[in-house]
Amino acid sequence: MRTVFKLFSTLAVALGLSGQALAQETLEVTDIRYQGSAGQVVWIELAESLGYLAPLKAKWVGNTISGPQDVQAVVTGDIDIGGAFNGALVKLLAKKAPVKAVLGYYGVDDNTWTGYYVKSDSPIKSARDMIGKKVAVNTLGAHHEFMVHEYLERNKVSDAEAKQVTLVVIPPVSGEQALRQNQVEVTTLGGILRDKALERGGIRPLFTDQELFGHFTAGSLVVRNKFLEQNPKASKHLVSALARSIEWARKTPPAEVRATFEKIIKTRGRAESADAIQYWKSTGVPSIGGVIQDKELQVWIDWLVKDELLKPGQVKAADLYTNAFNPYAGGAKVAAQ
Template sequence: MAAAFTSTTTSRRQFLTLLGISAAAVSCGTATAGGGSGSGAQIKTLKYQGAVGAVSLPELAADLGYFEDVKLEWVGNTISGPQDIQSAATGQTHFGSAFNGAVIKLAAANAPIKAVISSYGSDRSSYAGYFVLEDSPIRSARDLIGKKVGMNTLGAHYQALLDLYLSRNGLSKADAGKVELLGPFSAGTYVMTERFIKQNPDTVRTFTTGVAKAIEWSRTTPRDEVVARMTEIVRKRGRNEDTTALRYWRSYGIAEPGGRIPDKEFQLWLDWLGERGEIKKGQLKPSDLYTNEFNGYGKG
């Protein structure tokens, strides 16, 4: 059986595992992505990776004028969420976005990173799902026993969702009928290095608050207008991209107002990774992984 899903343009990113990352490599690279110059000036141009045919929230925020004196510099397209945040951790870019489970694994490998705002998620408009043909004999979790489920990447978001579904349905036949999936939640975040945040607090605040405003603009603006704006953004950047997929955009799927990050968005995956033995139980707590300090949305 192959896994299929619907999602926002952001959440279509493919996720790679983070096995093999060394603390030495990460700590060595963070100096490159450090902060302002020796004179104390803060960085105002943020390097980042994009995605073909998609408009990320920072790109939308910049186009809407929410970044004030902060500019974006595109350095190429990412191949996955984990690759995107590794690039931020090693100094190739100033921020990256990935599934929160991938953020946890990178932090557990001693990368000095912090999530500053949610980047995508699952809501009633945009969500992940697993589908079979109408005449398929697969109708429940137990029907998957002995079957193969195709995954683009092991150890990443969609495998995590499938594992939760199976574990929640595997106790008994009676319990299987009581299980539901996760409901609305923010699945990924934008991260920066702790050093960059410390040395560029005003830039980080402008970036984070601008993204928060873009999240709310996308929620409150008629969908056709949002799609038209994103289509124009893709056309203006002149990278010979197909804008067809943007027609099907519904939302970024972010659950919390302004993309603020609650403990539960990380605790869910801390528990899951701990149970799987991929991180040590108790090694990290949610507050180690994120901060809402720089998100000015809703603060007056």
């Protein structure tokens, strides 16, 4: 009996090991290269921490400085997945960049949004008052710039007048200081930077992206077309893991999410502070599992056509993304409007 028991034990271990090996073999790749964000947790890091990503492994290659840079790194093959503002993606994809959007990864809701602020005693009270003034944004051609143009256009500021509004690229962490020291008249603030600035007082909002568009998915993660074609199983597993992570964060009490984020930051050993995490409030992603919808890209296609940066019919929203790898795509509904 003892011999039989040992035999079964050995067989069980062997089957277990072969099962693990099989799990590894069923996916075409083992590592997924990505860029992170200092003091923040990106979805692939959460997916790995929750155990959703295995047997894939997240391979950090550094931190990104902006969405356009992150996506450019995907295009050049330096990383496997990256994300940016949907308006910037439309411009990139319209130029036939060999990537496709696979998941919405950030957005705007009641708890997560970006505001455009002026000093409390500023004479700027309307869009027309911005003519001839300087506005701080994190980078050109992305979320912050699009919102400024949208605000000006909705308030009947002509194209010629809008060109007199100067966009100044300033790192987000320096945006508040630039405003208070009169280097700019309007600055863009979101998340912890906004909340800390408001705690210090002396500033007021001119407008917010939530006021302009309500709840919306603002940016998408992209993967190279070649990667999707050559690694369909790994692609499906990756997107599924990320989508599940978004859903976990959407449904889990914020305090628990923050605690998980803090643990990830402290254990990854990048000599960074986790202080910003205490200000995390929500994912900002209104769609279940980050499922992408036509309208989230169409709004920027229309905007670029109107601005004569694209020709009518040049780009179709459905051609820019795929939900084929997202397990929540079947009948998924927007959770908040």
